[in-house]
Amino acid sequence: MMRKPECDYDVVIAGGGAGGVGAALGAAKAGARVLLVEKYGFLGGAATNAQVLAYCGFFQQGSKPIKVVGGAADLVLDELRKLGLDCEPFSSPTTLNWIILLEPEAVKLALDRVLADNGVEVLLHTRIAAATRTADKIQSVTLAGMDGRTRVSAKSFVDATGDANLSLVAGVPCRVGDLEGKLQAISAPVRIGGRNQNVPIDREAIKAAFKFYTGLWPSARDDGGIYTEVPNTGEMWWMMFDHQLSDLSSGSFSQAERAAREAAHGYVGLLRAHVPGFERAYVVQTGPQIGIRESRHPAARYELTHEDLATGRQREDGVAKAAWPMEDHTTPGQPIYTSVGGDGWASIPLDSLRAKGLDNLYFAGRTIGADPRAYASIRVMGTAFATGDAAGQAAAVN
Numbered sequence: 299m300m301r302k303p304e305c306d307y308d309v310v311i312a313g314g315g316a317g318g319v320g321a322a323l324g325a326a327k328a329g330a331r332v333l334l335v336e337k338y339g340f341l342g343g344a345a346t347n348a349q350v351l352a353y354c355g356f357f358q359q360g361s362k363p364i365k366v367v368g369g370a371a372d373l374v375l376d377e378l379r380k381l382g383l384d385c386e387p388f389s390s391p392t393t394l395n396w397i398i399l400l401e402p403e404a405v406k407l408a409l410d411r412v413l414a415d416n417g418v419e420v421l422l423h424t425r426i427a428a429a430t431r432t433a434d435k436i437q438s439v440t441l442a443g444m445d446g447r448t449r450v451s452a453k454s455f456v457d458a459t460g461d462a463n464l465s466l467v468a469g470v471p472c473r474v475g476d477l478e479g480k481l482q483a484i485s486a487p488v489r490i491g492g493r494n495q496n497v498p499i500d501r502e503a504i505k506a507a508f509k510f511y512t513g514l515w516p517s518a519r520d521d522g523g524i525y526t527e528v529p530n531t532g533e534m535w536w537m538m539f540d541h542q543l544s545d546l547s548s549g550s551f552s553q554a555e556r557a558a559r560e561a562a563h564g565y566v567g568l569l570r571a572h573v574p575g576f577e578r579a580y581v582v583q584t585g586p587q588i589g590i591r592e593s594r595h596p597a598a599r600y601e602l603t604h605e606d607l608a609t610g611r612q613r614e615d616g617v618a619k620a621a622w623p624m625e626d627h628t629t630p631g632q633p634i635y636t637s638v639g640g641d642g643w644a645s646i647p648l649d650s651l652r653a654k655g656l657d658n659l660y661f662a663g664r665t666i667g668a669d670p671r672a673y674a675s676i677r678v679m680g681t682a683f684a685t686g687d688a689a690g691q692a693a694a695v696n
């Protein structure tokens with residue numbers, strides 16, 4: 299008779315955003331039995347649940363795109379290319395950084411495929427709801443899904459939930475926001491259809507249109523916002539609504555979600571009424587949820603610092619590279635960029651991906667250890683794939 303394995307999985311990963319997908323691929327490539335658990339019915343994290351349609355952090359800042367992220371992320375880019383996205387570095391005219399433009403349905407399908415091809419088991423519509431632990435290890439997690447509650451055990455776990463939801467239920471101390479508890483602004487990008495492609499987008503006309511706004515949620519941006527084309531669709535992507543969240547309660551999020559939807563429809567109504575080319579424009583999609591830049595930071599063994607990034611510190615224990623500038627959104631709608639110094643990238647050490655006091659919990663994506671200013675760089679999705687890849691590999695050999 300075959301012996302039942304001591305654990306159900308080698309690695310359980312909470313969250314299917316860039317960090318979680320990177321971790322799942324990293325762990326699977328290292329030979330682990332991997333389960334990835336995602337609360338929505340699709341993967342992609344902020345790219346697909348909040349319309350964040352550009353991968354940042356793949357390239358250094360500068361006149362030429364120098365790539366700093368590969369490994370698991372390249373498997374994802376290859377899959378996206380098969381679905382018709384060119385994945386070429388695009389220099390954002392508004393921020394002068396190199397990004398990769400996305401189309402959300404391609405992201406969902408590419409991630410389904412790449413995880414299946416690499417043998418990762420995925421449970422969608424399932425949330426990590428609780429954890430059991432000893433003094434220094436997580437033993438099991440409770441999954442809440444369509445079939446009720448089940449418990450799975452694993453040798454190691456990765457918290458890639460963005461909001462540190464696994465760490466929270468495992469009793470890891472968490473800082474909320476910056477050192478004073480202030481959170482980076484939330485924002486609600488929207489996709490717009492029906493625009494006349496033959497009429498160039500007129501930023502001055504967009505700015506002027508906002509003089510007519512009479513709704514409850516005036517935009518914090520006075521520059522017409524950030525917009526791009528969504529590849530292969532004819533749609534426009536537009537970020538114009540930003541909001542300061544005072545806390546992480548469901549009540550505050552509910553109010554913000556309602557405000558963001560009102561704003562999206564109100565703002566697109568302004569475009570229709572006042573901006574040439576938008577006469578037949580409509581909201582293709584908001585959400586499914588508002589874009590959360592910052593929430594909880596679980597205690598890590600090392601917090602990457604602003605100085606590490608400002609000086610481009612390179613370390614022997616580095617497992618990933620941070621190259622995106624520190625993009626501070628403390629004031630809604632008014633981002634401030636501070637470049638990474640040195641050679642244009644800084645090392646992220648393994649200790650930033652390890653929980654303080656728990657030997658088998660790793661962090662990936664925006665849960666990794668970073669001080670408030672360094673966090674404003676490492677949270678982007680390119681870097682999240684890289685920290686995920688490293689966390690998954692480390693978890694697999696723990």
Ligand SMILES: Cc1cc2nc3c(=O)[nH]c(=O)nc-3n(C[C@H](O)[C@H](O)[C@H](O)COP(=O)(O)OP(=O)(O)OC[C@H]3O[C@@H](n4cnc5c(N)ncnc54)[C@H](O)[C@@H]3O)c2cc1C
Nearest residue numbers: 313315316317337343344354425426460589590663664679
């Ligand atoms: C408005 C806005 C604009 C941004 N612009 C950019 C940009 O242009 N480019 C860029 O690269 N980055 C951008 N960012 C930052 C980036 O999107 C996030 O920091 C990044 O997605 C973090 O990746 P992640 O995998 O750590 O978390 P996420 O992408 O948030 O993924 C976490 C996943 O975990 C799941 N989850 C949460 N709790 C549970 C649970 N208990 N059980 C199971 N699953 C759970 C969530 O559903 C989600 O799928 C932006 C962010 C915002 C909010």
